[in-house]
Amino acid sequence: MRWLRFALCLLSAVDIVLIYYVEAVDRSNFKTCQQSSFCRRCRGVQPGKSSYELHLNTLKIEPSSIEVEMINTQNGARFRFQLFALQDETFRMKINEWAPLKPRYEVQYALQGEPVLNKLTVIEKTAEFISVMAGANKVTVHAIPFRVDLFSGDQLVISVNARGLMKFEHIRPKPEQNEAGEKIEDEGGPHIDDTLSDPGAWEENFKSHHDSKPNGPTAVALDFSFNGAHYAYGIPEHADSFALKSTKNIDPYRLYNLDVFEYELNNGMSLYGSVPVLIAHGNTHTAGIFWLNAAETWVDILGTADQNVVSSIVNFVSGSATPPQVDTHFMSESGIIDTFFMLGPKPKDVFRQYTRLTGTTPLPQYFALAHHQCRWNYNDQDDVRNVDNKMDEYDIPNDVMWLDIEHTDSKRYFTWDPVKFSQPTEMINNLTAKGRKLVTIVDPHIKRDSNYFLHNDAENNDYYVKTKDGKVFEGWCWPGSSSYLDLLNPEIRSYLSSQYLLQNYHGSTLDLYIWNDMNEPSVFNGPEITMHKDSLHYGGWEHRDIHNIYGLLNTVSTYEGLLQRSDGKLRPFILTRSHYAGSQRYASVWTGDNTAEWGHLQITIPMCLSLSVAGISFCGADVGGFFKNPDSELFSRWYQAAAFQPFFRTHSHIDTKRREPWLFDEPTLLLIREAIRTRYSFLPLWYTLFFEHEQDGAPVMRPLWVEYPSEVATFALDDEYLLGDRLLVHPVTQPGVSDVSVYFPGTQDIWYDINTYRKVQGGGTVKIAVTMSKIPVFQRGGTIIPKKERIRRSSALTHNDPYTLIVALDRNGSASGTLYMDDGQSFDYREKKYLYLSLEFKGNKLSSRYIDTARYPTRSWLERVVILGLPPGITRAQAESKSAGRVTLETTYNTETQSLIVRKPAVSMAEEWTIVLQ
Ligand SMILES: *[C@@H]1O[C@H](CO)[C@@H](O)[C@H](O)[C@H]1NC(C)=O
Ligand SMILES: *[C@@H]1O[C@H](CO)[C@@H](O)[C@H](O)[C@H]1NC(C)=O
Numbered sequence: 001m002r003w004l005r006f007a008l009c010l011l012s013a014v015d016i017v018l019i020y021y022v023e024a025v026d027r028s029n030f031k032t033c034q035q036s037s038f039c040r041r042c043r044g045v046q047p048g049k050s051s052y053e054l055h056l057n058t059l060k061i062e063p064s065s066i067e068v069e070m071i072n073t074q075n076g077a078r079f080r081f082q083l084f085a086l087q088d089e090t091f092r093m094k095i096n097e098w099a100p101l102k103p104r105y106e107v108q109y110a111l112q113g114e115p116v117l118n119k120l121t122v123i124e125k126t127a128e129f130i131s132v133m134a135g136a137n138k139v140t141v142h143a144i145p146f147r148v149d150l151f152s153g154d155q156l157v158i159s160v161n162a163r164g165l166m167k168f169e170h171i172r173p174k175p176e177q178n179e180a181g182e183k184i185e186d187e188g189g190p191h192i193d194d195t196l197s198d199p200g201a202w203e204e205n206f207k208s209h210h211d212s213k214p215n216g217p218t219a220v221a222l223d224f225s226f227n228g229a230h231y232a233y234g235i236p237e238h239a240d241s242f243a244l245k246s247t248k249n250i251d252p253y254r255l256y257n258l259d260v261f262e263y264e265l266n267n268g269m270s271l272y273g274s275v276p277v278l279i280a281h282g283n284t285h286t287a288g289i290f291w292l293n294a295a296e297t298w299v300d301i302l303g304t305a306d307q308n309v310v311s312s313i314v315n316f317v318s319g320s321a322t323p324p325q326v327d328t329h330f331m332s333e334s335g336i337i338d339t340f341f342m343l344g345p346k347p348k349d350v351f352r353q354y355t356r357l358t359g360t361t362p363l364p365q366y367f368a369l370a371h372h373q374c375r376w377n378y379n380d381q382d383d384v385r386n387v388d389n390k391m392d393e394y395d396i397p398n399d400v401m402w403l404d405i406e407h408t409d410s411k412r413y414f415t416w417d418p419v420k421f422s423q424p425t426e427m428i429n430n431l432t433a434k435g436r437k438l439v440t441i442v443d444p445h446i447k448r449d450s451n452y453f454l455h456n457d458a459e460n461n462d463y464y465v466k467t468k469d470g471k472v473f474e475g476w477c478w479p480g481s482s483s484y485l486d487l488l489n490p491e492i493r494s495y496l497s498s499q500y501l502l503q504n505y506h507g508s509t510l511d512l513y514i515w516n517d518m519n520e521p522s523v524f525n526g527p528e529i530t531m532h533k534d535s536l537h538y539g540g541w542e543h544r545d546i547h548n549i550y551g552l553l554n555t556v557s558t559y560e561g562l563l564q565r566s567d568g569k570l571r572p573f574i575l576t577r578s579h580y581a582g583s584q585r586y587a588s589v590w591t592g593d594n595t596a597e598w599g600h601l602q603i604t605i606p607m608c609l610s611l612s613v614a615g616i617s618f619c620g621a622d623v624g625g626f627f628k629n630p631d632s633e634l635f636s637r638w639y640q641a642a643a644f645q646p647f648f649r650t651h652s653h654i655d656t657k658r659r660e661p662w663l664f665d666e667p668t669l670l671l672i673r674e675a676i677r678t679r680y681s682f683l684p685l686w687y688t689l690f691f692e693h694e695q696d697g698a699p700v701m702r703p704l705w706v707e708y709p710s711e712v713a714t715f716a717l718d719d720e721y722l723l724g725d726r727l728l729v730h731p732v733t734q735p736g737v738s739d740v741s742v743y744f745p746g747t748q749d750i751w752y753d754i755n756t757y758r759k760v761q762g763g764g765t766v767k768i769a770v771t772m773s774k775i776p777v778f779q780r781g782g783t784i785i786p787k788k789e790r791i792r793r794s795s796a797l798t799h800n801d802p803y804t805l806i807v808a809l810d811r812n813g814s815a816s817g818t819l820y821m822d823d824g825q826s827f828d829y830r831e832k833k834y835l836y837l838s839l840e841f842k843g844n845k846l847s848s849r850y851i852d853t854a855r856y857p858t859r860s861w862l863e864r865v866v867i868l869g870l871p872p873g874i875t876r877a878q879a880e881s882k883s884a885g886r887v888t889l890e891t892t893y894n895t896e897t898q899s900l901i902v903r904k905p906a907v908s909m910a911e912e913w914t915i916v917l918q
Pocket of ligand 1: 385
């Protein structure tokens with residue numbers, strides 16, 4: 001975030017003028033692959049010359065795994081190769097040094113637990129290879145050169161080291177230097193690989209920063225080929241297209257959590273988070289890999305979205321070319337090779353397989369899915385009160401007010417500015433009275449200030465990350481000189497957790513939730529605006545080894561704190577900027593400091609889709625753009641788009657103009673209000689989708705190919721997506737347009753415009769007219785969507801409100817759906833205190849049935865049913881439920897839209913019921 005402003009204080013007036021005109025990211029702050037010595041070395045490996053071999057005579061077979069010794073024939077280094085069969089068509093492969101000079105870091109906290117093993121059977125074993133079976137999968141491990149082929153049924157899905165790009169730099173003693181400073185190789189060692197000749201092998205400089213690299217070169221790299229895959233997706237976070245691009249003539253995609261000021265679009269530069277999960281999809285098969293490594297990582301992609309491949313896909317589909325393939329190459333600076341293979345075969349299988357490893361997002365509180373109002377900064381409690389009141393005055397629903405860093409007493413987190421926020425509890429309670437919440441920011445840098453209890457505790461207990469020399473690490477961040485809690489240490493995490501308890505966080509209440517920002521961590525004066533890689537953590541690990549999980553550990557602490565604060569009763573809500581695999585269990589994620597430009601609005605879709613397929617469904621982007629000022633058109637369109645994205649928060653930089661909706665002209669205000677109200681009307685759907693996500697791991701916001709896996713036209717779409725299997729969303733993300741071209745999938749499917757109820761046949765692209773008030777969203781025929789159409793100040797106030805059901809019929813005149821409800825805030829739903837309903841329309845009969853034995857005593861009833869795509873002829877309807885008996889209902893049929901409205905069925909949603917059309 002926003003370090004420029006801070007940097008300005010340090011510079012002369014001349015410098016300020018220069019910096020002021022820097023419009024976008026300063027690329028010189030960030031390394032290219034060439035500037036990163038391990039990336040250079042790994043990328044320099046020539047294909048087809050793998051020097052790694054397995055000694056199959058050392059094979060050990062266990063019930064769920066095999067283990068073999070591996071050797072690098074170039075230098076004699078020995079490794080342990082292990083393959084584990086896991087439940088649900090998943091495999092794990094680990095390669096580590098046989099006897100490393102020092103232990104190598106193995107990532108913790110990303111997995112939700114020890115993966116569940118499956119039984120493995122050896123089906124063939126020769127001197128050259130061994131084949132094993134587990135579930136429906138066969139894996140063949142070839143010895144010379146080393147290669148692993150993973151099959152789903154008969155189909156080869158993934159090949160490991162097929163291109164021979166493996167590199168595993170074993171830890172070695174630092175070569176001694178002679179008086180002239182030249183390295184002396186130890187005589188017996190056959191060091192004929194290029195590792196040691198790299199000038200960056202034992203130390204490395206970047207700009208004014210020095211990396212002492214006490215362990216020397218420790219990189220690991222491996223290639224994975226995906227047979228039959230048209231595209232690869234995932235490995236967020238990048239501001240790039242959803243389908244990953246070929247990196248043939250450009251830098252690889254980089255995964256190294258960084259605070260990138262004014263990031264640019266359409267490139268593979270690192271951003272705030274790293275999720276080393278890649279999903280490869282083709283029209284017959286989906287598979288994925290999870291590269292469990294927390295060090296800086298680069299990923300090369302070949303043969304995907306560049307022009308040649310697109311034409312080869314077209315040929316392939318028409319049956320005239322070789323099958324498509326995506327080749328990938330993962331390169332990490334340290335750690336071990338630890339890779340999970342999710343073998344599908346369908347997209348939803350891969351999401352389930354992956355989230356069985358790292359978990360799903362627990363059902364958020366209902367408010368978290370509603371609208372959030374944020375700014376850097378709401379200046380004081382009067383400002384908060386005014387904005388809050390204006391929301392009501394202008395009939396704009398809002399659930400959460402947010403406070404950025406300026407609310408604290410001099411950037412000391414867990415404190416309040418004594419003048420501007422003198423009555424925090426009363427301020428929160430005023431919000432709570434309307435069903436609203438407050439979120440405050442808590443960043444992980446700690447102000448070095450002897451008047452700050454947190455700093456004193458950290459100093460007294462030795463809680464800070466250390467430099468390579470064992471001194472407390474100091475860097476610059478918002479408060480000025482700062483140090484950073486060593487969150488790798490469980491004791492320090494629980495200390496941080498305890499700060500969230502009500503008795504410790506003075507002025508807070510159970511209605512205050514948390515925003516963890518700057519947790520890459522951001523260090524303004526550090527290399528690439530982060531911590532030095534040779535800094536030291538708990539257990540003696542270098543920052544290099546664990547960098548990409550620092551933000552994850554930050555949210556683990558926060559989550560535990562919020563959980564303890566309510567004795568485990570209330571579901572925590574956290575927003576984080578930095579993230580890793582597994583972050584979805586603790587926090588929602590936003591795409592960081594974007595800009596008020598149309599391109600940034602457009603990129604929100606591929607960015608959130610990339611996070612979603614990598615397990616992080618609760619994603620959003622700053623509405624309106626963080627930097628710069630959006631004009632009315634961009635601002636309205638952004639609200640309209642974000643109203644259909646999972647996390648919905650408006651936010652802006654301190655130097656931007658105030659942008660609360662009523663500060664715009666009346667038409668803009670009305671458009672924004674309507675977009676937010678539309679979001680509220682769909683909250684029952686959002687809540688149901690997130691409940692289902694917690695069960696099955698399928699993304700809430702999902703690419704079309706998840707539902708239409710063989711429809712090649714859906715594979716590279718960046719401007720539309722599905723919500724569950726029910727809504728197709730294609731927001732307007734261009735200025736001045738009067739129509740948008742929407743691709744409607746499914747040749748057998750019918751889509752209904754949610755505003756006009758107009759039908760569109762699936763299987764092609766259709767131009768849809770868009771006035772300024774139009775959000776192009778379509779309900780799939782065959783689905784039922786629950787809504788609440790009474791709009792109130794906050795979602796909490798709608799808790800007992802009645803439901804409307806939109807029943808959109810398929811070609812056969814049928815539809816089905818689900819509806820989930822509970823108390824909206826507690827963990828009671830884990831004790832079966834919820835209601836999960838199956839809604840079905842068939843043969844002119846709509847019914848609601850309990851899916852399971854859980855019950856929640858809702859007071860909501862059914863207010864309205866709208867049936868879309870119904871032929872004329874119905875004149876009345878009859879509802880039947882246990883407590884109300886049979887009741888005849890009024891209906892209205894609209895011939896033009898072929899829709900029927902059934903008014904006030906008035907059945908209780910707590911009961912099973914039936915409505916018959918006659
Ligand atoms: C709380 O609301 C009351 C009534 O509107 C108001 O007088 C008071 O100033 C508010 N307190 C804070 C801290 O905003
Ligand atoms: C309609 O019914 C036919 C026959 O039962 C079935 O094969 C088809 O999948 C159904 N179509 C839709 C869109 O559900």
